[in-house]
Amino acid sequence: MAAVGSILFAFYAVAAVVVMGVFGWPLSLVLIGSVAFVGVQYKVGKWMALRSVGAEDLPEDRYPEIHRQVESLSRSMEIEKPRLMIAKMGVPNAFAVGRKGAGTVVVSEELLARLDSREVEGVLAHELAHISNRDVVMMVLGQGVASIVAIVAQWAVLLTGDNDIADFVLAFVVGQITQLLVMAFVFAISRYREYVADGDAADAIGGGEPLARALEKISSANERRDDAVDQQVNALCIFGEGRGLAALLSTHPPVEKRIRKLRG
Amino acid sequence: MADVRTLATAVLGVALGIVCLVAPGTVVRIQTAGRLPQDRYGRYGEDGTSGGDGRADAADGGVPTRWIRLVQAVGIALLVGGAYFGWTLL
Numbered sequence: 001m002a003a004v005g006s007i008l009f010a011f012y013a014v015a016a017v018v019v020m021g022v023f024g025w026p027l028s029l030v031l032i033g034s035v036a037f038v039g040v041q042y043k044v045g046k047w048m049a050l051r052s053v054g055a056e057d058l059p060e061d062r063y064p065e066i067h068r069q070v071e072s073l074s075r076s077m078e079i080e081k082p083r084l085m086i087a088k089m090g091v092p093n094a095f096a097v098g099r100k101g102a103g104t105v106v107v108s109e110e111l112l113a114r115l116d117s118r119e120v121e122g123v124l125a126h127e128l129a130h131i132s133n134r135d136v137v138m139m140v141l142g143q144g145v146a147s148i149v150a151i152v153a154q155w156a157v158l159l160t161g162d163n164d165i166a167d168f169v170l171a172f173v174v175g176q177i178t179q180l181l182v183m184a185f186v187f188a189i190s191r192y193r194e195y196v197a198d199g200d201a202a203d204a205i206g207g208g209e210p211l212a213r214a215l216e217k218i219s220s221a222n223e224r225r226d227d228a229v230d231q232q233v234n235a236l237c238i239f240g241e242g243r244g245l246a247a248l249l250s251t252h253p254p255v256e257k258r259i260r261k262l263r264g
Numbered sequence: 265m266a267d268v269r270t271l272a273t274a275v276l277g278v279a280l281g282i283v284c285l286v287a288p289g290t291v292v293r294i295q296t297a298g299r300l301p302q303d304r305y306g307r308y309g310e311d312g313t314s315g316g317d318g319r320a321d322a323a324d325g326g327v328p329t330r331w332i333r334l335v336q337a338v339g340i341a342l343l344v345g346g347a348y349f350g351w352t353l354l
Contacts, residue, residue, distance in 0.1 A: 143298025
């Protein structure tokens with residue numbers, strides 16, 4: 001993972017050098033601009049995520065056990081208790097946003113309805129591990145680097161061309177492809193961080209079985225998929241689920257592998 | 265030199281267009297990761313896949329259908345554009 005992180009930094013360094021060379025910006029301005037860009041993404045992303053699911057505070061009087069579990073887990077992970085929220089997402093789901101000290105964990109009503117108390121604890125421990133390990137911030141940082149590199153690549157195309165219509169299309173395409181390439185490295189880190197969060201969650205609750213059971217229950221209870229799209233996609237192989245490009249551009253490792261590791 | 269850039273526009277445009285048409289969910293994921301939680305759409309523990317019985321539509325891995333359609337429309341535009349620039353080289 002250190003190698004992948006170094007490659008990401010190298011992408012950013014090249015983009016920064018190009019900006020300094022082409023626009024004559026001093027290093028300090030490039031760094032301040034980058035931090036501001038990522039900071040805005042972080043703030044807007046957190047707000048949008050909570051707003052898009054219609055998350056509401058998880059009332060302590062209705063869910064005392066969940067609050068107690070999170071308090072206990074937060075203590076053992078040595079982090080501040082995050083804000084707990086609930087949302088109706090249509091599917092069993094949970095996610096964490098924010099950073100250590102200002103985190104928020106959102107769980108769906110469907111998740112709470114489907115899992116037993118120990119399994120919910122496993123899921124909560126996994127989300128708290130993401131906050132504790134600063135994985136949310138890492139993802140924002142990765143997307144920030146990818147966006148900055150893509151913008152610089154677009155400008156490089158525009159500034160070296162005749163600014164005809166083909167140049168504008170080429171700049172857009174190069175920007176998108178550059179972002180895709182950089183995000184492949186970000187996603188590799190993300191998949192690794194999922195395993196780390198699983199391990200930390202298992203340590204915090206004294207074993208991986210509850211989280212493994214939760215993952216198993218959720219994935220097996222929802223096997224039905226949109227067959228038309230899936231068959232079309234799988235027929236092309238390189239995009240098929242869990243294979244080729246799709247596997248390379250996944251934020252999560254396959255559930256089966258996670259369950260095996262949790263039980264191993 | 266202009267021909268090389270036009271050729272690159274044609275080839276890369278068609279390639280990106282195919283990706284947008286075939287894997288629109290992946291394109292959405294690339295754009296939203298780090299901006300929205302990757303778990304936002306779909307079931308817990310998976311990459312934007314879902315049973316599609318809720319707000320997250322099932323058109324492509326639980327990503328809302330309108331986003332999928334938008335990416336596919338961009339894909340068609342890129343295919344047409346790429347084909348046009350390829351045609352100008354003939």
